[in-house]
Amino acid sequence: GAGVSQSPRYKVAKRGQDVALRCDPISGHVSLFWYQQALGQGPEFLTYFQNEAQLDKSGLPSDRFFAERPEGSVSTLKIQRTQQEDSAVYLCASSQGSGVSGNTIYFGEGSWLTVV
């Protein structure tokens, strides 16, 4: 497809379980972002990649959160030992240019995580 693709779309995890969320950005897009959106809130920045380099991970809420983009294309966001407060929609976005400013970003439909 032409857009940003995320999987799984919906995930229910038991507390303490590890989860992995996948993002396929638009082909050729250099920049990739992960955002977390809790119910009734706006998206909150988690981390940013330029190609395979993770240039900013200041938004990751704890060391249980880890993201990678080893070949500069597909990215995975991993959450270890999930907690109830991790329940949210995880949005991946990509943009054509490098850098975090001045480029339109395109979001995927998100991965809806519920921790029970």
Added chain:
Amino acid sequence: RKEVEQDPGPFNVPEGATVAFNCTYSNSASQSFFWYRQDCRKEPKLLMSVYSSGNEDGRFTAQLNRASQYISLLIRDSKLSDSATYLCVVNPGNTPLVFGKGTRLSVIA
């Protein structure tokens, strides 16, 4: 103070009405500004960029007041299909986009 603040609403307006949303931002060095639209259970999508001179796209007008650090979005002749959450988005500089919590709009027949 949050970096980007919006009235969460909801704004319930009849079809054909004009409705305006405001948003304030705290970082005076912010460089660019946007409005995104998010439908229920969908991803945010760019509605329009906001320029200092103000810009219009059909029924939508966006304005920026740098001195007061606020951004506005005006929707004229509201349609049922305009019902959504409108996210105010600020680019503070060399950091990723910062999103407001969004303002919910319901247009009623």
